[in-house]
Amino acid sequence: MFVPCEGGGPDLQGFTLLMPAVSVGNVGQLAIDLVISTLRMTKIGYFYTDCLVPMVGNNPYATSNENSVELSINAEVYSLPSKKLVVLQIRSPFIKNKYRPFCQALLSWVESSKCARVILLSSSHAYQRDDEQLLGTPLRYLLTPALEKAVGGHMQELKWKEMEKIAAYPGINDAEKVLHIPGGGITKLLFTESCSKGIQMAVLLKFCSEGDNIPDAFALVNYLNEWLQLIKSKGSHSTDISPEQEIPDTASQWKIPSSWRLLFGNGLPPALF
Amino acid sequence: AVKLWNEWCRTSNTTNVLPTDSFCLFYRLISDPTVLLCQCSCYVAEDQQFQWLEKVFGHIRKEGLQVTILSTCPVADYKTQESTLTLPSPFLKALKTKEFKEQVCCPLLEQPNIVRDLPAAVLSYCQVWQIPAVLYQCYTDVIKLDTVTIEAFKPLLSSETLKNLVKDVSESTKSLKKLLTTNENHNNIYI
Numbered sequence: 001m002f003v004p005c006e007g008g009g010p011d012l013q014g015f016t017l018l019m020p021a022v023s024v025g026n027v028g029q030l031a032i033d034l035v036i037s038t039l040r041m042t043k044i045g046y047f048y049t050d051c052l053v054p055m056v057g058n059n060p061y062a063t064s065n066e067n068s069v070e071l072s073i074n075a076e077v078y079s080l081p082s083k084k085l086v087v088l089q090i091r092s093p094f095i096k097n098k099y100r101p102f103c104q105a106l107l108s109w110v111e112s113s114k115c116a117r118v119i120l121l122s123s124s125h126a127y128q129r130d131d132e133q134l135l136g137t138p139l140r141y142l143l144t145p146a147l148e149k150a151v152g153g154h155m156q157e158l159k160w161k162e163m164e165k166i167a168a169y170p171g172i173n174d175a176e177k178v179l180h181i182p183g184g185g186i187t188k189l190l191f192t193e194s195c196s197k198g199i200q201m202a203v204l205l206k207f208c209s210e211g212d213n214i215p216d217a218f219a220l221v222n223y224l225n226e227w228l229q230l231i232k233s234k235g236s237h238s239t240d241i242s243p244e245q246e247i248p249d250t251a252s253q254w255k256i257p258s259s260w261r262l263l264f265g266n267g268l269p270p271a272l273f
Numbered sequence: 274a275v276k277l278w279n280e281w282c283r284t285s286n287t288t289n290v291l292p293t294d295s296f297c298l299f300y301r302l303i304s305d306p307t308v309l310l311c312q313c314s315c316y317v318a319e320d321q322q323f324q325w326l327e328k329v330f331g332h333i334r335k336e337g338l339q340v341t342i343l344s345t346c347p348v349a350d351y352k353t354q355e356s357t358l359t360l361p362s363p364f365l366k367a368l369k370t371k372e373f374k375e376q377v378c379c380p381l382l383e384q385p386n387i388v389r390d391l392p393a394a395v396l397s398y399c400q401v402w403q404i405p406a407v408l409y410q411c412y413t414d415v416i417k418l419d420t421v422t423i424e425a426f427k428p429l430l431s432s433e434t435l436k437n438l439v440k441d442v443s444e445s446t447k448s449l450k451k452l453l454t455t456n457e458n459h460n461n462i463y464i
Contacts, residue, residue, distance in 0.1 A: 003401050046401045050323035054394035056368060056408075057387035069381055071370055073397040095320045259385040262352045269356035 002077065002109050004045040010079060012086050013114040016228075019088040019106075021122035021190070024183035025208045028121035030217030031224070032089050037061050037257040038231060039085075041078035047088055049075060049105060051098035055091060060259030068258075083230065086115065099186050103193050110199060117147055117200035119228075120190060121220055125183035126207040130166070137161055138207040139223045142179075142191060147200035151227075158226055163205065181205070214260075221254055297325075309333075313391065322394035330398060339373075340399055340406035343426060344392040348412040352386050363413035363425040368396060372405040378428035382410065 020028030055074045062068030074092040110118055140163040141155060165177035181188045187203060194201035204224055208216040225231060302308035317325050348362040365379040392408050399406035413422045
């Protein structure tokens with residue numbers, strides 16, 4: 001359930017909810033870290049749930065000693081009212097058998113807070129691609145029927161590739177196609193639930209493998225930026241943004257948060273050499 | 274006592290608690306009944322931490338509540354620029370909720386370090402429901418509990434919370450201390 005940091009809670013009507021799936025390489029979560037860190041979003045509340053493994057730590061987006069002492073938990077909500085953007089960040093794995101309860105809790109919050117649409121950042125195992133998918137872009141999108149009406153045309157303009165369905169019974173019957181997102185965590189469940197509830201949801205995912213997923217996170221967040229224009233990409237020019245709304249320029253200026261330090265472990269003991 | 278059954282806890286239904294049993298025991302201080310102590314000598318599995326919290330905190334009044342959590346973990350888990358081999362251990366690090374306004378007795382846990390398991394569950398609960406709470410995590414290189422590791426917690430005795438216990442000052446703060454220790458049953462190799 002959503003618990004605001006203070007007061008009665010913000011008005012999220014008409015906002016876009018951006019969230020990650022806990023998926024291969026944690027790419028969605030890394031991408032969300034970049035969004036929150038770059039846009040300097042403010043924390044507005046917690047998503048308190050028994051579906052995720054508990055964890056705590058100090059502010060992962062700390063930029064100075066003053067703001068480094070705020071406690072963060074495993075699922076928190078940030079917002080940027082100027083862009084009508086609300087972001088949910090998930091920082092720990094799901095507990096067994098808790099996918100469905102989480103999806104239900106999340107979607108009922110989306111409905112009750114009257115968010116306009118949900119964008120889910122996710123990833124899928126690169127090794128499961130077929131011959132055709134091995135060529136070309138590793139980025140894919142999906143839209144629920146409700147959102148297809150609104151932005152389907154825009155996706156065509158951006159020349160984005162829709163996630164292909166695969167045969168339900170490969171080799172036996174190629175006629176029946178199903179959606180298959182291996183390594184995607186709750187992606188498929190959340191997407192199908194949103195379809196049946198008529199919620200406007202988009203899934204943006206990248207084919208990748210476990211390893212150093214920072215480049216994958218950058219690729220995914222730039223993909224998102226093509227659509228949402230959260231930061232100015234190279235070459236674009238806007239004269240009607242006031243100084244207060246000034247946001248970082250160029251697609252390469254996503255700010256890496258301080259919590260990404262030491263992703264691959266501590267320093268080595270000098271005695272090793 | 275709050276009794277939980279999970280695959281980690283092999284103790285059967287009994288009222289005679291032996292020191293070797295895996296249980297969470299609650300004590301109340303006679304000289305100051307507003308002080309509760311919880312000693313947790315079993316591992317609470319991740320899918321039961323939420324229920325543990327709801328059960329325990331469901332029976333405590335939240336007004337004036339203050340929580341102190343003591344825990345240990347291996348120093349090898351500590352993320353730092355240098356190697357942990359050269360770090361003088363054991364050492365104490367703290368994490369506190371927004372509502373906790375007192376001085377902490379040691380440095381705060383720096384990014385990118387995190388805390389897991391029951392201490393994290395308790396601290397998360399306190400942060401969300403705006404209860405002042407502090408976690409003191411002792412990083413140690415000794416697996417079994419020993420006096421050196423316990424000594425690391427000494428600075429706490431002069432903290433605001435515990436000074437009250439000695440002087441019997443009547444404040445309306447209820448304090449709940451949870452002592453969590455890693456023991457042989459909780460073998461990190463299998464996680």
